Amino acid sequence: MTGEPKRQPGDGQTRRRGAALEEAILRAAADELTESGYAGLTMDRVAQRAGTNKNTIYRRWPNRLALGIAAYRQLTTTIQPPDTGTLRGDALELLRRANRHWSSPLGAILRDLLSAAGGAPELLAQLPEQSTDTVTATWLTVLGRAIARGEARPEALHPRVATVAIVLLRNEFVMRGVPTAPDEVLVEIIDEVYLPLVRRRGTPPA
Template identity: 70%
Template sequence: MATPKTRRRGTELEEAILRAAADELAEAGYPGLTMERVAQRAGTNKNAIYRRWPNRAALGVAAYRHLAEETLKPPGTGDLREDALTLLRAINCGQTSPAARILRSLLTGVGEEPELREQLHEQASEGGTGTWLAVVGQAVARGQARPAALHPRVATVALVLLRNEYLTRGLTTVDDAVLVEIVDEVFLPLVRPAAQAG
């Protein structure tokens, strides 16, 4: 259903377009995603969308990323271990969330669209990095992590290990004990200052 057209610009218009694209993906999947339907739902025109995203692959991935970022914020518990576990648990439980369903829909279109494959590859390498860097950055400020841990490959190691569980074992969720093991046996020893690592 189309939203009444109003004069929106910048971030407000972009948010409306991304919400509309996410809604379209949730309802029709990637095969049913069209710039025209998104424009109609967002109450704008196709040109406004094409000025921001060159094709539906870029728009679909941007909509997924926007939705995922909205639902995955740094927990801010005041403790690095709790923050890491809270994040991993949210991701693990989120495999049935709208964002996860949209991602699966995007993944089904990869075989037929090289542009989509490229966009998803870029997203996979960036996805979640900002949140994990924020968590580690807060921990560095509290003295719970080494400043050198503020590197994307280090900060996201727990996320990468969780994704590996999904990929190599074909799982959609893992036991909580696995999350605890990832945090306690790999993540914390890697990021904590040497005095706390033991």
């Protein structure tokens, strides 16, 4: 939305450097992302929009993808674990947040970035929603509280187990493509898979 004033050679204008310039570039890139998606994020356009030139961009990011990832991070905020009082509530809330995000325009951008990264771990790690650590920590927190309440078995406090639900939902997006998963799918994941897996055993509700 914000076009930078085009600078003429020798017009005596102040010339940005360092952090200020970097922020301007990131803002321009983020704007391009939201307007045209990752496909529309071209180095020429970002340079023009930021009122600078490709040269300057390439001095800071090695390639288009790196810039795209950096710009994407500008658009996201980090998540706080919910605390609804029940494991089912917390888990469902986390899935709904993920579902909303992945179905939003930002989700489309995220998918394109993932595509472009082609599974390079050092790049994936820079994407908040994909960073295994962040996501895993959130689920472990939620599950830990449930265990403390006696809702779940302590042995379930294991990264692989704790994150099963979100992994299944992510898979839903990878396999079925773009559109939002219906809420029933989220409920099904929780009720048919996640809760049966982490709930206390050997004491059937008989």
